[in-house]
Amino acid sequence: MLHSVSPVGILRSCFKEKFAIPRQPSLAPAARGVLELLPPYDTGEAVAGLEQVSHVWLLFLFHQALEDKPRLRVRPPRLGGNRTLGVFATRATHRPNGIGQSVVRLDGVEPGRLHLSGIDLLDGTPVLDIKPYVPYADIVEQAHNAIADAPPAPIAVEWSAAALAQAGEHARRLGEPLVELIEQCLAQDPRPAYQRPPAERRYGARLWDVDVHWHYPEPQRIRVLEVVPG
Ligand code: SAM
Numbered sequence: 001m002l003h004s005v006s007p008v009g010i011l012r013s014c015f016k017e018k019f020a021i022p023r024q025p026s027l028a029p030a031a032r033g034v035l036e037l038l039p040p041y042d043t044g045e046a047v048a049g050l051e052q053v054s055h056v057w058l059l060f061l062f063h064q065a066l067e068d069k070p071r072l073r074v075r076p077p078r079l080g081g082n083r084t085l086g087v088f089a090t091r092a093t094h095r096p097n098g099i100g101q102s103v104v105r106l107d108g109v110e111p112g113r114l115h116l117s118g119i120d121l122l123d124g125t126p127v128l129d130i131k132p133y134v135p136y137a138d139i140v141e142q143a144h145n146a147i148a149d150a151p152p153a154p155i156a157v158e159w160s161a162a163a164l165a166q167a168g169e170h171a172r173r174l175g176e177p178l179v180e181l182i183e184q185c186l187a188q189d190p191r192p193a194y195q196r197p198p199a200e201r202r203y204g205a206r207l208w209d210v211d212v213h214w215h216y217p218e219p220q221r222i223r224v225l226e227v228v229p230g
Pocket of ligand 1: 020
């Protein structure tokens, strides 16, 4: 059976590229975005009552990971990229129908716009549906997952004095918690698990409209080098 779906909105996110986005929601509470609803959901009627809810489920399209050929096994980055698992045992982005799901914090509701935080979604992500989080039904006290039982251990993030001053300035200009966002995202250690880069190798990612550059002076320590206009 073929069934077509169409987005109810498009997410405007702090994440302008896939690299350095946390692997799940809530890992970076300072990651914010606005979900702009599309007609006919943009008048306020479709979100009436939603202001009584603290978190929502987003069902969305991994629009930058869509593929024609089905994958039955995937290599989750969390397992070092060298072990495969069945696609249904993972939350990998390459999946049948390209559908993702995230629980995110709902910070504000306006007609046609939802203000969100703790997001793990790329800018421009098409959102297919929004559902209120229902704690009594969605919290499963005895749940376990031996593959991903706890969030990844954070690694240390330190700043050069220049980078911290630059981030502070951009944070004021953007009106966003940029210092916290950078620290929370980099503490997740965005590099693939198998990479042990030399200290001189620089990494970069775009958050909002700035490029953040960092390196690894030691394997488990990040130093932010600069935060410059993108
Ligand atoms: N919480 C969701 C889930 O479980 O379905 C997403 C988990 S997935 C492992 C998270 C990663 O998806 C992020 O680190 C980011 O690199 C990637 N991502 C986010 N939005 C995307 C998009 N629209 N297209 C492709 N990849 C995306």
